[in-house]
Amino acid sequence: MAANEVSNLKADVLIVGAGVIGLACAYELSRAGAKVVVIDKFEPGYGCSYGNAGWITPCFAMPLPMPGMLLKSFKWLLDPESPLYIKPELNPTLISWLLSFMASMTQKKMLSSVDALTQISVQSLKLYQELAAKTDKSFSFEQKGLLMVAQSHDGLKYARQEMELVSRNGIPGKLMMEDETRAFEPSLTKRIKGSVFFSQEAHAEPLQVTQTLAHEAQKLGAVILPKTEVIDFQLSPKGIASARTTRGIFEADQFVLATGAWSHHLGQTLKLKIPVLGGKGYAIITDPLEVNPQRPMMLVEKKVAVTPRNGTLRLAGTLELVNQDETFTTRRVEAIVRGAREFMNVPETIRYHEIWRGLRPCTPDGVPVIGRTARYPNLLLATGHQMLGLQSATGTGKLIADLALGKTPDIDPKPFRADRF
Ligand SMILES: Cc1cc2nc3c(=O)[nH]c(=O)nc-3n(C[C@H](O)[C@H](O)[C@H](O)COP(=O)(O)OP(=O)(O)OC[C@H]3O[C@@H](n4cnc5c(N)ncnc54)[C@H](O)[C@@H]3O)c2cc1C
Incomplete structure (x- = not known):
């Protein structure tokens, strides 16, 4: 798609990063009725989400x-x-x-992290079960x-x-x-x-997971653009106005940064310290x-x-x-x-x-960063999922959708706060 077509793509939510996290956010936001655009500098699902072990195992929280x-x-x-x-x-x-x-x-920090990670992993497993039932196990869910x-x-x-x-x-x-x-x-x-x-743990094919999430989100109207790299952002009094990319300017009401191991670098363009x-x-x-x-x-x-x-x-x-x-x-x-x-x-x-x-x-404390930033009220972070990104992706998507759309989240968002560092 040419850069001059981009202006037609003004989104409710623009998601940067089409790994398992960004695509799970796209799916949940689309399910909730938001108009979503996802952009990635590569093909969707070819970052860290491509070849992982495929475990969806809350016992490893x-x-x-x-x-x-x-x-x-x-x-x-x-x-x-x-x-x-x-x-x-x-x-x-x-x-x-x-x-x-x-x-x-410390023992205290470890126990509270295990509780938070288990909660989001258990919820994610449930959402994966629903997705598997709906898509006839298109992602080799077992x-x-x-x-x-x-x-x-x-x-x-x-x-x-x-x-x-x-x-x-x-x-x-x-x-x-x-x-x-x-x-x-x-x-x-x-x-x-x-x-x-x-006995209750599951596994799946990681690339098929991202492809299924992408496909389901697209069926609900989401637009996914590969080979589109965010260079930096343009600001407005409300927070972020648009993302400047290698393929034009993208405007949106809200932005989600789901850029995995690249998050620190992109955060710097916004003067944010994202310790990933x-x-x-x-x-x-x-x-x-x-x-x-x-x-x-x-x-x-x-x-x-x-x-x-x-x-x-x-x-x-x-x-x-x-x-x-x-x-x-x-x-x-x-x-x-x-x-x-x-x-x-x-x-x-x-x-x-x-x-x-x-x-x-x-992240240094082993807990993902999921939530709104204090500095930019219309920017949410969904990153830092360490060894557990696949198994906590669908729960992350649900949490981001709830926070972005002003709903009460199903899980306690506090341990994942974006401004805790
Ligand atoms: C060997 C190994 C085994 C693993 N096994 C498991 C497992 O069994 N279960 C599990 O839950 N987890 C596992 N993981 C961890 C899991 O793979 C990650 O936590 C997860 O993939 C992170 O997903 P993500 O979407 O945050 O990152 P990514 O998949 O890396 O996606 C980030 C995306 O952002 C894009 N991007 C970055 N910067 C920009 C920019 N400026 N503009 C546009 N796009 C940009 C990238 O191209 C990329 O596609 C494993 C990891 C490894 C390495």
């Missing part, structure tokens, strides 16, 4: 900063294959992010549960603690020892101590195993996520706090496959169909 993590992170810094890596840099943004991250590693498998005493203790933590919010889990675990999941052929099974740092992770799609897993699994000690797909297998993992560095570190990619090999029979010659990396948008 954990913030990134956890008590006791500081010591562990220092240990991991010395290990080039560790699941967490922080790129050392004398950069004021990174230093201030890390200080805020460390300040969030509810087969999630198995957390441990090889060591400490690993099993960790899985058990997680089970106890989320059971406070009504998420059931079942502890199984070695024999029961093996009978339950025959792909686990190597040394196992035990597992915890969360890119946390790189990798996913590898391989041939299926001879005995392919029957359900998604978290391999606790290696922090590797295993997701069975139709005819292939996805292995995902690592979190490198690197901000905008999108380079591949082959050693870390291989460490994911080696980690899986310690639990299952993964042949040395296994064929890779795809290697992908994505930048998770990470």
